Amino acid sequence: MRCPTPSDSATSVVSTKRSKKRITFQEAIAQLTDQRDLLAQQIALEKEDMEDRKMQAQRQEEREGVRDARLEQEELEKKERIAAREHEDVRLGAQKAAGNKSLIRIEEVGKRTSVSEDTKEFWPLHK
Numbered sequence: 697m698r699c700p701t702p703s704d705s706a707t708s709v710v711s712t713k714r715s716k717k718r719i720t721f722q723e724a725i726a727q728l729t730d731q732r733d734l735l736a737q738q739i740a741l742e743k744e745d746m747e748d749r750k751m752q753a754q755r756q757e758e759r760e761g762v763r764d765a766r767l768e769q770e771e772l773e774k775k776e777r778i779a780a781r782e783h784e785d786v787r788l789g790a791q792k793a794a795g796n797k798s799l800i801r802i803e804e805v806g807k808r809t810s811v812s813e814d815t816k817e818f819w820p821l822h823k
Contacts, residue, residue: 719727
């Protein structure tokens, strides 16, 4: 066995599919550094992509939350319109029951609706 010489330690054998090529350690270090830099760039891009996806997911959740809130608001408005129509129907029914007099006042007391005409009161509506 022979002892390694300084020229042997300064070069390295790199195998490729076609042939073996001798490069210096500095070239090997430069190649590895380039590969490391490329990997670091890829990792940074992947992190940015993940952050972008997270932000998009948050925006989507916010949009869905807004959409849910809007649907709830529309449902509430629909219920209010129905209640207003029912109240109007009750008022018209009370007016008709009181003999279509012009001085009918409707007061809402809790869940009951009272119809008063001067001193006469009418309570058959909601109990």
